[in-house]
Amino acid sequence: MIDTHTHVDTRPYEDFEAMALAGITDVLTLAHDPMRMSSSVVLRDHFERLFAERERVEKSGPHLHVCLGLHPRIKPDDPDKCLALLESYLVRGDRKAVALGETGLETGSPFEIGLLERQLDLSVKYRLPIIVHTPRSNKLMVTRDILDILSTRPLDKKKVIVDHADGGTVALILDGGYNAGLTVQPSKLTPSQAADIVEHYDAGMLVLNTDASSNPTDVLGVPRTVLLLRLRKADEDKIRLVGELNARRIFGL
Numbered sequence: 271m272i273d274t275h276t277h278v279d280t281r282p283y284e285d286f287e288a289m290a291l292a293g294i295t296d297v298l299t300l301a302h303d304p305m306r307m308s309s310s311v312v313l314r315d316h317f318e319r320l321f322a323e324r325e326r327v328e329k330s331g332p333h334l335h336v337c338l339g340l341h342p343r344i345k346p347d348d349p350d351k352c353l354a355l356l357e358s359y360l361v362r363g364d365r366k367a368v369a370l371g372e373t374g375l376e377t378g379s380p381f382e383i384g385l386l387e388r389q390l391d392l393s394v395k396y397r398l399p400i401i402v403h404t405p406r407s408n409k410l411m412v413t414r415d416i417l418d419i420l421s422t423r424p425l426d427k428k429k430v431i432v433d434h435a436d437g438g439t440v441a442l443i444l445d446g447g448y449n450a451g452l453t454v455q456p457s458k459l460t461p462s463q464a465a466d467i468v469e470h471y472d473a474g475m476l477v478l479n480t481d482a483s484s485n486p487t488d489v490l491g492v493p494r495t496v497l498l499l500r501l502r503k504a505d506e507d508k509i510r511l512v513g514e515l516n517a518r519r520i521f522g523l
Contacts, residue, residue, distance in 0.1 A: 290331025
Protein backbone atom coordinates (compact mmCIF):
# COMPACT_ATOMS: atom_id res chain seq x y z
CA MET A 271 0.00 0.00 0.00
CA ILE A 272 1.04 3.60 -0.62
CA ASP A 273 0.08 6.71 1.36
CA THR A 274 0.16 9.43 -1.28
CA HIS A 275 0.04 12.50 0.96
CA THR A 276 1.75 12.95 4.33
CA HIS A 277 3.87 15.46 6.20
CA VAL A 278 6.34 13.16 7.92
CA ASP A 279 8.30 16.03 9.46
CA THR A 280 5.43 16.38 11.95
CA ARG A 281 5.22 12.69 12.94
CA PRO A 282 7.19 10.47 15.38
CA TYR A 283 9.23 7.33 14.60
CA GLU A 284 6.50 5.11 16.02
CA ASP A 285 4.07 6.12 13.29
CA PHE A 286 6.36 4.89 10.53
CA GLU A 287 6.79 1.51 12.19
CA ALA A 288 3.01 1.23 12.61
CA MET A 289 2.52 2.05 8.94
CA ALA A 290 5.07 -0.56 7.88
CA LEU A 291 3.50 -3.20 10.11
CA ALA A 292 0.11 -2.45 8.53
CA GLY A 293 1.50 -3.00 5.03
CA ILE A 294 2.45 0.51 3.89
CA THR A 295 5.52 0.13 1.65
CA ASP A 296 5.82 3.69 0.29
CA VAL A 297 5.00 7.13 1.67
CA LEU A 298 4.99 10.49 -0.10
CA THR A 299 5.83 13.53 2.00
CA LEU A 300 4.77 16.93 0.68
CA ALA A 301 5.94 20.47 1.30
CA HIS A 302 3.52 22.41 3.49
CA ASP A 303 3.35 25.19 6.07
CA PRO A 304 4.73 23.83 9.36
CA MET A 305 5.70 27.37 10.42
CA ARG A 306 5.38 30.90 9.11
CA MET A 307 6.91 30.47 5.66
CA SER A 308 8.09 34.07 5.51
CA SER A 309 10.79 33.85 2.88
CA SER A 310 12.80 31.70 0.49
CA VAL A 311 15.37 31.19 3.28
CA VAL A 312 12.77 29.43 5.44
CA LEU A 313 11.49 27.50 2.42
CA ARG A 314 14.99 26.20 1.63
CA ASP A 315 15.35 24.91 5.19
CA HIS A 316 11.96 23.22 4.88
CA PHE A 317 12.88 21.52 1.60
CA GLU A 318 16.17 20.29 3.07
CA ARG A 319 14.32 18.92 6.11
CA LEU A 320 12.02 16.88 3.87
CA PHE A 321 14.98 15.17 2.19
CA ALA A 322 16.68 14.61 5.56
CA GLU A 323 13.55 12.79 6.76
CA ARG A 324 14.24 9.91 4.38
CA GLU A 325 16.75 8.30 6.75
CA ARG A 326 14.44 8.66 9.76
CA VAL A 327 11.42 7.16 7.99
CA GLU A 328 13.19 4.36 6.17
CA LYS A 329 14.75 3.05 9.40
CA SER A 330 11.21 1.91 10.22
CA GLY A 331 10.45 0.33 6.85
CA PRO A 332 8.54 2.48 4.36
CA HIS A 333 10.30 4.03 1.38
CA LEU A 334 9.97 7.83 1.46
CA HIS A 335 9.42 9.94 -1.67
CA VAL A 336 9.63 13.75 -1.54
CA CYS A 337 7.32 16.23 -3.28
CA LEU A 338 8.19 19.93 -3.36
CA GLY A 339 5.92 22.91 -3.83
CA LEU A 340 4.50 26.11 -2.39
CA HIS A 341 1.48 25.40 -0.21
CA PRO A 342 -1.43 27.78 -0.87
CA ARG A 343 -1.45 28.97 2.75
CA ILE A 344 2.08 30.38 2.63
CA LYS A 345 2.57 34.11 2.05
CA PRO A 346 6.30 34.74 1.66
CA ASP A 347 7.70 38.23 1.26
CA ASP A 348 9.70 37.09 -1.78
CA PRO A 349 7.44 34.80 -3.85
CA ASP A 350 9.57 35.16 -6.99
CA LYS A 351 12.63 33.93 -5.10
CA CYS A 352 10.57 31.06 -3.65
CA LEU A 353 9.49 29.96 -7.11
CA ALA A 354 13.07 30.24 -8.39
CA LEU A 355 14.24 28.16 -5.42
CA LEU A 356 11.60 25.53 -6.16
CA GLU A 357 12.68 25.31 -9.78
CA SER A 358 16.34 25.02 -8.76
CA TYR A 359 15.47 21.89 -6.76
CA LEU A 360 13.59 20.34 -9.66
CA VAL A 361 16.78 20.21 -11.75
CA ARG A 362 19.09 18.92 -9.01
CA GLY A 363 20.34 15.38 -9.40
CA ASP A 364 20.97 14.93 -5.67
CA ARG A 365 17.49 16.04 -4.56
CA LYS A 366 14.94 14.06 -6.56
CA ALA A 367 11.34 15.25 -6.24
CA VAL A 368 8.77 12.77 -7.56
CA ALA A 369 6.09 15.46 -7.89
CA LEU A 370 5.18 19.09 -7.31
CA GLY A 371 3.12 19.59 -4.21
CA GLU A 372 1.36 20.45 -2.44
CA THR A 373 0.05 23.45 -4.24
CA GLY A 374 -3.54 24.53 -4.89
CA LEU A 375 -5.96 27.06 -3.46
CA GLU A 376 -7.15 27.76 0.08
CA THR A 377 -9.29 30.89 -0.32
CA GLY A 378 -8.82 31.52 -4.03
CA SER A 379 -7.09 34.88 -3.58
CA PRO A 380 -5.19 36.41 -6.52
CA PHE A 381 -1.90 35.72 -4.72
CA GLU A 382 -2.76 32.00 -4.37
CA ILE A 383 -3.90 31.80 -7.98
CA GLY A 384 -0.62 33.29 -9.17
CA LEU A 385 1.43 30.76 -7.17
CA LEU A 386 -0.69 27.89 -8.46
CA GLU A 387 -0.46 28.97 -12.10
CA ARG A 388 3.32 29.30 -11.97
CA GLN A 389 3.68 25.87 -10.37
CA LEU A 390 1.45 24.37 -13.04
CA ASP A 391 3.87 25.83 -15.59
CA LEU A 392 6.74 24.09 -13.78
CA SER A 393 4.79 20.83 -13.85
CA VAL A 394 4.43 21.14 -17.61
CA LYS A 395 8.05 22.24 -18.13
CA TYR A 396 9.55 19.36 -16.15
CA ARG A 397 6.83 16.79 -16.90
CA LEU A 398 6.22 16.21 -13.22
CA PRO A 399 3.05 15.00 -11.53
CA ILE A 400 1.35 17.60 -9.38
CA ILE A 401 -0.73 17.30 -6.20
CA VAL A 402 -3.35 20.04 -5.85
CA HIS A 403 -4.81 20.96 -2.47
CA THR A 404 -8.51 21.74 -2.02
CA PRO A 405 -9.69 23.40 1.21
CA ARG A 406 -12.16 22.41 3.90
CA SER A 407 -14.15 25.64 3.52
CA ASN A 408 -16.10 26.37 0.33
CA LYS A 409 -14.69 23.14 -1.10
CA LEU A 410 -17.06 22.81 -4.05
CA MET A 411 -16.68 26.42 -5.19
CA VAL A 412 -12.87 26.44 -4.80
CA THR A 413 -12.55 23.04 -6.48
CA ARG A 414 -14.45 24.42 -9.49
CA ASP A 415 -12.06 27.38 -9.58
CA ILE A 416 -9.08 25.00 -9.46
CA LEU A 417 -10.42 22.90 -12.31
CA ASP A 418 -10.94 26.06 -14.38
CA ILE A 419 -7.30 27.02 -13.79
CA LEU A 420 -6.04 23.52 -14.57
CA SER A 421 -7.88 23.62 -17.89
CA THR A 422 -5.74 26.57 -19.02
CA ARG A 423 -2.52 24.50 -19.03
CA PRO A 424 -1.46 21.60 -21.29
CA LEU A 425 -1.18 19.21 -18.35
CA ASP A 426 -1.04 15.44 -18.53
CA LYS A 427 -4.27 14.94 -16.62
CA LYS A 428 -3.32 11.39 -15.68
CA LYS A 429 -0.45 12.87 -13.66
CA VAL A 430 -2.61 15.36 -11.73
CA ILE A 431 -4.17 14.60 -8.34
CA VAL A 432 -6.85 16.97 -7.10
CA ASP A 433 -6.63 16.10 -3.44
CA HIS A 434 -8.89 16.02 -0.39
CA ALA A 435 -11.89 15.19 -2.58
CA ASP A 436 -15.18 14.34 -0.91
CA GLY A 437 -18.61 13.10 -1.93
CA GLY A 438 -19.52 16.54 -3.25
CA THR A 439 -16.46 17.05 -5.45
CA VAL A 440 -15.21 13.65 -6.57
CA ALA A 441 -17.49 13.38 -9.61
CA LEU A 442 -16.50 16.88 -10.74
CA ILE A 443 -12.81 15.99 -10.53
CA LEU A 444 -13.15 12.65 -12.29
CA ASP A 445 -15.38 14.12 -15.01
CA GLY A 446 -12.58 16.61 -15.68
CA GLY A 447 -10.23 13.71 -16.36
CA TYR A 448 -8.10 14.15 -13.22
CA ASN A 449 -7.22 11.74 -10.42
CA ALA A 450 -8.98 12.35 -7.11
CA GLY A 451 -7.19 12.00 -3.79
CA LEU A 452 -9.23 10.61 -0.90
CA THR A 453 -7.92 11.79 2.47
CA VAL A 454 -8.82 9.45 5.31
CA GLN A 455 -8.46 11.70 8.32
CA PRO A 456 -10.73 12.51 11.30
CA SER A 457 -11.62 15.95 9.90
CA LYS A 458 -12.00 14.79 6.29
CA LEU A 459 -13.16 11.30 5.24
CA THR A 460 -13.81 8.28 7.43
CA PRO A 461 -12.69 4.88 6.10
CA SER A 462 -16.36 4.11 5.44
CA GLN A 463 -16.88 7.31 3.43
CA ALA A 464 -13.71 6.68 1.42
CA ALA A 465 -14.76 3.08 0.75
CA ASP A 466 -18.20 4.28 -0.43
CA ILE A 467 -16.51 6.55 -3.00
CA VAL A 468 -14.21 3.76 -4.17
CA GLU A 469 -17.18 1.45 -4.68
CA HIS A 470 -19.21 3.99 -6.66
CA TYR A 471 -16.60 5.66 -8.89
CA ASP A 472 -13.80 4.77 -11.29
CA ALA A 473 -11.17 3.09 -9.10
CA GLY A 474 -8.58 3.64 -11.82
CA MET A 475 -8.56 7.38 -11.01
CA LEU A 476 -8.55 7.32 -7.18
CA VAL A 477 -5.72 7.30 -4.65
CA LEU A 478 -5.75 7.09 -0.85
CA ASN A 479 -3.86 9.14 1.71
CA THR A 480 -3.95 10.32 5.32
CA ASP A 481 -2.53 13.87 5.06
CA ALA A 482 -0.73 12.87 8.27
CA SER A 483 0.36 16.07 9.96
CA SER A 484 0.15 17.93 13.27
CA ASN A 485 -3.65 17.98 12.86
CA PRO A 486 -5.72 15.09 14.23
CA THR A 487 -4.45 12.14 12.22
CA ASP A 488 -4.95 8.41 11.78
CA VAL A 489 -1.72 7.21 10.16
CA LEU A 490 -3.46 3.89 9.43
CA GLY A 491 -6.25 5.48 7.43
CA VAL A 492 -5.12 3.86 4.17
CA PRO A 493 -4.89 0.26 5.49
CA ARG A 494 -8.15 0.72 7.41
CA THR A 495 -9.90 1.70 4.17
CA VAL A 496 -8.32 -1.19 2.27
CA LEU A 497 -9.36 -3.63 5.02
CA LEU A 498 -12.91 -2.28 5.00
CA LEU A 499 -13.12 -2.72 1.23
CA ARG A 500 -12.02 -6.33 1.64
CA LEU A 501 -14.57 -6.91 4.38
CA ARG A 502 -17.22 -5.55 2.01
CA LYS A 503 -15.92 -8.03 -0.58
CA ALA A 504 -14.99 -5.32 -3.06
CA ASP A 505 -13.21 -6.44 -6.20
CA GLU A 506 -9.55 -7.16 -5.38
CA ASP A 507 -8.31 -5.49 -8.58
CA LYS A 508 -10.14 -2.32 -7.57
CA ILE A 509 -8.57 -2.45 -4.10
CA ARG A 510 -5.07 -2.81 -5.55
CA LEU A 511 -5.64 0.14 -7.87
CA VAL A 512 -6.65 2.57 -5.14
CA GLY A 513 -4.29 1.18 -2.54
CA GLU A 514 -1.12 0.98 -4.64
CA LEU A 515 -1.14 0.68 -8.42
CA ASN A 516 -2.59 4.09 -9.29
CA ALA A 517 0.08 5.77 -7.19
CA ARG A 518 2.81 3.77 -8.91
CA ARG A 519 1.41 4.85 -12.29
CA ILE A 520 1.12 8.53 -11.39
CA PHE A 521 4.48 8.93 -9.68
CA GLY A 522 6.51 6.33 -11.57
CA LEU A 523 7.33 4.38 -8.42
